Amino acid sequence: MRPRLLDLCCGQGGAAVGYHRAGFDVTGVDLALKRQPDGTYVDDKAIPARYPFEFIKADAFEVLADAEFMARFDAIHASWPCQAHSVASKYKGTAGRHKDLLTPGRAAMQAAGLPWVIENVPGAPMRADYLLCGCMFGLPGLRRERWFETSWHGFDLNMSHDHREPVITVAGHGPPSWVREGVSVPVTTADWRRAMKIDWMTRDGLAQAIPPAYTEWVGARLLEHLESEAAAA
Numbered sequence: 001m002r003p004r005l006l007d008l009c010c011g012q013g014g015a016a017v018g019y020h021r022a023g024f025d026v027t028g029v030d031l032a033l034k035r036q037p038d039g040t041y042v043d044d045k046a047i048p049a050r051y052p053f054e055f056i057k058a059d060a061f062e063v064l065a066d067a068e069f070m071a072r073f074d075a076i077h078a079s080w081p082c083q084a085h086s087v088a089s090k091y092k093g094t095a096g097r098h099k100d101l102l103t104p105g106r107a108a109m110q111a112a113g114l115p116w117v118i119e120n121v122p123g124a125p126m127r128a129d130y131l132l133c134g135c136m137f138g139l140p141g142l143r144r145e146r147w148f149e150t151s152w153h154g155f156d157l158n159m160s161h162d163h164r165e166p167v168i169t170v171a172g173h174g175p176p177s178w179v180r181e182g183v184s185v186p187v188t189t190a191d192w193r194r195a196m197k198i199d200w201m202t203r204d205g206l207a208q209a210i211p212p213a214y215t216e217w218v219g220a221r222l223l224e225h226l227e228s229e230a231a232a233a
Contacts, residue, residue: 002023002024003023003025003074003075004025004026004073005024005075005076005077006070006072006073006075006077008060008076009029009030010030011208012047012051012202012209013052013200013209014201014212014215015119015210015212015214015215016051016215017052018212018217018218018219019219020053021212022218022220022222024075028054028056029055029057030047030057030060031059032045032047032057034204044204047205050202050205064076064109064111065111074114075116075117076112076116076117077116077118077119077215078105078109079118079119079120079210080105080118080120081101082124100125102120102125102126105118106126109151115151115152115226115229116150117148117218118149119148119214119215120146122146124147126147128149129155129156130150130158131145131147131148132214132217132218135161136158139195139213141163141165141166142167142168143161143163143168143169146214150218152225154221156221168195170195170207189202193206197211197212198211
C-alpha cells in the first residue's frame, strides 16, 4: 500500500507529481485564489482543473487542525506562499506587503504530528536541509534554486551549481531586468514547460511551481525516513 501525502498550498501540482513518482498517493489542498494587480483575490479555476490528483479547496491551517482528516495521511508537504521572502519582492521593495505564513505554518505542521517537508525560496526563514536546483537534475538550463526543510533534519551533500549554458529563469510574468542582463533567457510558456519538464500547467502555474524532479528526489528521502520510523516502532 502506498503511503499517503498531504500537499498543502499545492498550486497546479509540480510537487505532487514528483511525490507520486517517488511512491506516494497525493491529495492537494489550496485556497485556489489568484491575487489581482489591485490586491484583491478571485477564484483561480486553473488550480483544481490542472491539479492531477485528488484536490480539496480549503485553508491549509484549518486542514492541519482537523485531527480526523489528518489521520488519513502519513506525511505532509507544504509550499507556503513565498512572496514575503522572494528575491523579486525584495528587489522591488514589496516584501513587506506580504504576510509570513511559513513560520506559523511550520508550527501547525509540527502540531499535526506527522513527518513533514517545507519547500520555499532561498532566504526564507527556514533551515535548508536540502538545496536543489535544475542543474542538479539535468533540466535544460533551468536555474531555480529551492530550499527544503524536513522534520527529520535530513542532510545530503548536494552537487555544486553548474550554469555554464544559457540560463532559463522561471519567475512571475517573465524574467525581470536584473535577470535578463547579460544572459539569453527564453520567456515563452513552451520554454518554461520544457525547462521544468511540466506539460500540464498554465503560465501562472509554472511561475509558482517546482519541477517534479525535485520532490521525486525528496520523496525518496521521505520514504526512507518513514521506513526507518516503521522499523523502529
